[in-house]
Amino acid sequence: MSGPDDLLARTRAVLPSWLAVYYQEPIEIERGEGRHVWDADGRRYLDFFGGILTTMTAHALPEVTKAVSDQAGRIIHSSTLYLNRPMVELAEQIAAVSDIPDAKVFLTTSGTEANDTALLLASSLRRSNQILALRNSYHGRSFSTVAITGNRTWSPTSLSPFQVYYVHGGQQYRSPYAGLSDGEYIAACVTDLNEVLDQAGGDVAALIAEPIQGVGGFTSGPDGLLGAFADVLRERGILWISDEVQTGWGRTGEHFWGWQAHGSTPDIVTFAKGIGNGLSMGGVIARAEVMDCLGANSISTFGGSPLTSAGALANLRYLLDHDLQGNAARHGPTLLDGLRAHGSPIIGDVRGKGLMIGVELVRPGTGSPGEPAPELANAVLEACKRRGLLVGKGGLHGNALRIAPPLTLTAEEAEEGLAILVAAIEEVTP
Structure with missing residues (x-):
């Protein structure tokens, strides 16, 4: 089976140029279970984006x-x-x-x-x-x-x-x-x-x-x-x-x-x-x-x-x-409050509800609301990936992180994801 580089080349050759693909070295997600996915090289990731908020309950949910x-x-x-x-x-x-x-x-x-x-x-x-x-x-x-x-x-x-x-x-x-x-x-x-x-x-x-x-x-x-x-x-x-x-x-x-x-x-x-x-x-x-x-x-x-x-x-x-709405209410504050408490100079705004959280990244020292920093959002995306966490991004300027795990997220996974996010933000802070 061909590797990710070959698959990327084949993707570019046969699919439209306007289809966006994440990461400098894109990954092929081969399987998933619960709140985790594995790429074609066997590396496991904690999934905090769920295929753009689509894997709502869990990957490979047995009932489904x-x-x-x-x-x-x-x-x-x-x-x-x-x-x-x-x-x-x-x-x-x-x-x-x-x-x-x-x-x-x-x-x-x-x-x-x-x-x-x-x-x-x-x-x-x-x-x-x-x-x-x-x-x-x-x-x-x-x-x-x-x-x-x-x-x-x-x-x-x-x-x-x-x-x-x-x-x-x-x-x-x-x-x-x-x-x-x-x-x-x-x-x-x-x-x-x-x-x-x-x-x-x-x-x-x-x-x-x-x-x-x-x-x-x-x-x-x-x-x-x-x-x-x-x-x-x-x-x-x-x-x-x-x-x-x-x-x-x-x-x-x-x-x-x-x-x-x-x-x-x-x-x-x-x-x-x-x-x-x-x-x-x-x-x-x-x-x-x-x-x-x-x-x-x-x-x-x-x-x-x-x-x-x-x-x-x-x-x-x-x-x-399984009252997954209640689960979102229980574990969302771990991420929302934790990110707000971090106080990084590149975080302009932390917003959202439940397990739907946005983090707007700005260039430090540029006042309020701060100049949008899409380059920092891309860097955080890459740093999270290296640490085994998948998140999304968006916003008019492409400078907002989008965090939306499956609604079966556990307390331990919320803490793990928060730690990775904080570490990634600290890594790319100028």
């Missing part, structure tokens, strides 16, 4: 692998043209935990497709192609979701099927409203929202917002902000789409869904990533009147396939039965 194996032995695929028991059972379970009244669920293959569907529902119901989104946001890589992404790093084209208006509120650290109290910050963002709506004219279809921005570097506004936005939207008949692709399923510890920290209920919720624990699964939850608004026929060839639905249902049941 058994459900997938059993289903594969019966039938792998049929499409939505036929009755599909695993899909219905999963949709019933999701509706039950959704906290959305009169909920219906549509299953997709990804978060991008889920957000596409939410935009289709909102624009069809409202008969409008005007969309509100947060600055610094990310909602997918398709033509429509790139169009509403407020982070230039992930927007390769200015062409769009939507008229998009970006509002403040996605982050506080580098906001023009930084330094305000939470209440003052919310008031300022609501004023901005009203001004944007007044200038937009016509009927805006929806606001789409991540409760905590993922690719944006795990940034957010204060609790209650999206609820304050919802009050304004409701007066104007505008829908609220909560993008829970990264914040859903209890990752924040304090709530099952990120939107529940904001005191109001969205009209549409999108999800993906963690529900499948690595299987290609996403979806949309909405009130029946919203979900059923489309007037044309539709099907899904792969969304909600028997195989992925069986695995996702086993994964969700495991999460609920």
Whole structure:
């Protein structure tokens, strides 16, 4: 079998040049178990990124692998043209935990497709192609979701099927409203929202917002902000789409869904990533009147396939039965408080909730909020890898570490990961 250098060359030869790959010497992850993965050379890593927040419970979770194996032995695929028991059972379970009244669920293959569907529902119901989104946001890589992404790093084209208006509120650290109290910050963002709506004219279809921005570097506004936005939207008949692709399923510890920290209920919720624990699964939850608004026929060839639905249902049941939301609440503070207490001159901000933590790195001595230091983020990523820890990075400037272990993380693993992070930060500090 060829080595990583040969595999990298083959990757570059046959796959698009715009596919990012981590590390100066990329690794091939060959297998995983629990919170650990092994590369092709047999080296073990503590995984604090979970395939971009996708391995939600654990690698090779026996309950999921058994459900997938059993289903594969019966039938792998049929499409939505036929009755599909695993899909219905999963949709019933999701509706039950959704906290959305009169909920219906549509299953997709990804978060991008889920957000596409939410935009289709909102624009069809409202008969409008005007969309509100947060600055610094990310909602997918398709033509429509790139169009509403407020982070230039992930927007390769200015062409769009939507008229998009970006509002403040996605982050506080580098906001023009930084330094305000939470209440003052919310008031300022609501004023901005009203001004944007007044200038937009016509009927805006929806606001789409991540409760905590993922690719944006795990940034957010204060609790209650999206609820304050919802009050304004409701007066104007505008829908609220909560993008829970990264914040859903209890990752924040304090709530099952990120939107529940904001005191109001969205009209549409999108999800993906963690529900499948690595299987290609996403979806949309909405009130029946919203979900059923489309007037044309539709099907899904792969969304909600028997195989992925069986695995996702086993994964969700495991999460609920073992109170993994509570586990995130217990062990998240070890990382969050530990990183805040470190006091490194290259740490500009430590933020997040539960097991969703962002660390923004800055060049020391450059004031507040500090000049972004993407080179230091890359260096910490490499230093963590050498010490056996995998983390992610993001942010508009590529200078934020993204820390999101599987939700079965143990106390010992939290302490181990924190020690490695601190050592890596100290190593690269000028």
